[in-house]
Amino acid sequence: MNIGLIGAGAIANFLLEELNGDEKEDLCIRSIFVRNKEKYRPLESKYDVTLFTDLQSFLQSEMDIVVEAANVEAAKTLLPAVIKKKDAVLISIGALADAELLAEVTELAMRHGHTLHLPSGAIGGLDLLQNANIGSVSSVSLTTRKPAGSLIAEDIDEAKVVFxxxxxxxxxxxxxxxxxxxxxxxxxxxxxxTKVKIVADPHTDKNIHQVEMTGDFGEAVFTITNNPFPDNPKTSYLAAMSILGTLKRMNRKVRVGG
Structure with missing residues (x-):
């Protein structure tokens, strides 16, 4: 499967290293859409990819699926055009907090026969939640605790609820x-x-997510303690791995969970 990539930051480089550096994988990134071609020119020779600054030319290049690895604003701007032409994997899922965009993208995907894949990112338990929601889920809450410097600019000595x-x-x-x-x-x-609490903690170097849910199925509580991504402490390492895992599972004939 040939992959087109939007963005060339830390997660994009992780995917390039894992996929284009492994000849055993039937997955390869062929094209990358960037805003500044000269800045990322070394990627072309290092990973045997082609850089594009024009979106339509990028979408017409040799690819089966597009992986967005940029940011929420880029996702909001580019996703409608992408889903008209290709299946896509969305990393910046926060873009879909915009109800109008979610409705637009859903309609476009259905009209053009494409699929939008949403990786689980830095957490788990989504299969449990989706299955429980077939009945009735009465409450879902998330408490996220991250290194203070990744959330706020001020120096603090104790953990602080910032949202x-x-x-x-x-x-x-x-x-x-x-x-x-x-x-x-x-x-x-x-x-x-969905209730959310965000805590800036100067005493941790981990990203910690605690999810609680209740419903007809019963109750569930789970905590995930993630190492931050080496090149970007604002991102969990598991988030990057979930994208890679999503791509690898697409062609499997035996799928676990769901």
Missing amino acids: EGNAADAIKQFPKNINVSIILSLAGIGAER
Whole structure:
């Protein structure tokens, strides 16, 4: 499967190293869409890829699927055009907190016969939540604790709650940090009803997510302690791996979970 990549940051480089550096994989990144071709020119020779700055030329290049690895604003701008032409994997899931964009992309995917894949990112338990939601889920809450410096600029000595509200408002205030709240919302009871608390902690170097849910199925509580991504402490390492895992599972004939 040939892959087109939007963005050339830390996660994009992780995918390039894992996929284009492994000849055993039946997955390869062929094209990359960037804003500044000269800045990322070395990627062409290092990973045997072609850089594009024109979106339509990028979408017409040799690819089967597009992976967005940029940011929420880029996702909002580019996703409608992408899903008209190709299947896609969306990393910046926070973009779908915009109800109008979600409705537009859903309609376009159906009309053009394409699929939008949403990786689980830095958390797990989405299969449990989706299955439970076939019945009735009454509450879903997320408490995220991250290194203080990845959330706020001020120096603090003790842990500080920097946000408490719902997922829709959380992604507006922390668009680079709380994508997990939106994937939880999409799998469960929506962004308005999904409760979120964000804690800036000067005493941790981990990204910690605690999810609690209740419903007809019973109750579930689980905690994931993630190492930050080496090249970007605002991102969990598991988030990068979930994208790679999503791509690798696409062609499998035996699929676990769901």
